[in-house]
Amino acid sequence: MFSIHEPAEGSIEAPLTALAELQRQGLVRHIGLSNVTPAQIEEGRRIAPIVCVQNLYNLAHRADDALIDALARDGVAYVPFFPLGGFHPLQSATLSEVAAGLGASPMQVALAWLLRRAPNILLIPGTSSVAHLRENLAVAELNLSDEAATTLDGLAAGAGSA
Numbered sequence: 001m002f003s004i005h006e007p008a009e010g011s012i013e014a015p016l017t018a019l020a021e022l023q024r025q026g027l028v029r030h031i032g033l034s035n036v037t038p039a040q041i042e043e044g045r046r047i048a049p050i051v052c053v054q055n056l057y058n059l060a061h062r063a064d065d066a067l068i069d070a071l072a073r074d075g076v077a078y079v080p081f082f083p084l085g086g087f088h089p090l091q092s093a094t095l096s097e098v099a100a101g102l103g104a105s106p107m108q109v110a111l112a113w114l115l116r117r118a119p120n121i122l123l124i125p126g127t128s129s130v131a132h133l134r135e136n137l138a139v140a141e142l143n144l145s146d147e148a149a150t151t152l153d154g155l156a157a158g159a160g161s162a
């Protein structure tokens, strides 16, 4: 199914060439790409250095698993958008159970899983609530055990109904 939040193939040469020129002029410091496929990232990196990629990724939506690992090897940051599910907040009995065991909220555990997922992940959870902002910041101190991480790893296929 087509989604506006998933990338469509197609050349990014024209916009990226314009950005690379602005970078040469000193008007742009770093260039990142969003909603892109691995092929588009490859194309982009032939035109200009790419410092980060922002794509849809969370516990339930794992299409970029291999891409994240490849970018980590190359020292390129990966910024998962909709880390909490966006318009469809993550919901799972397994996630809630793991969270209860840690004395944390399910959303905190979903963020902790992302932080543990790879060293190049940068989190940008959106919130309009100061309480949620505090909860989200506290995730930096939340350590998932290997067992909890493995349980959560298994969620992707049955997310939403687990």
Ligand SMILES: NC(=O)c1ccc[n+]([C@@H]2O[C@H](COP(=O)([O-])OP(=O)(O)OC[C@H]3O[C@@H](n4cnc5c(N)ncnc54)[C@H](OP(=O)(O)O)[C@@H]3O)[C@@H](O)[C@H]2O)c1
Pocket: 005, 034, 035, 054, 055, 080, 081, 082, 083, 084, 085, 086, 087, 089, 105, 107, 108, 124, 125, 126, 127, 128, 129, 131, 132, 133, 135, 136
């Ligand atoms: N590059 C792109 O194409 C693209 C596309 C989409 C999004 N983005 C960016 O990605 C970032 C994240 O996207 P997003 O904010 O839409 O999705 P998200 O972070 O997955 O979800 C945000 C939702 O989660 C709730 N939330 C946040 N913290 C929570 C917590 N601790 N407990 C319970 N609920 C919590 C928020 O509600 P409350 O307000 O009630 O906390 C909000 O409804 C944003 O910066 C957005 O601009 C980029």
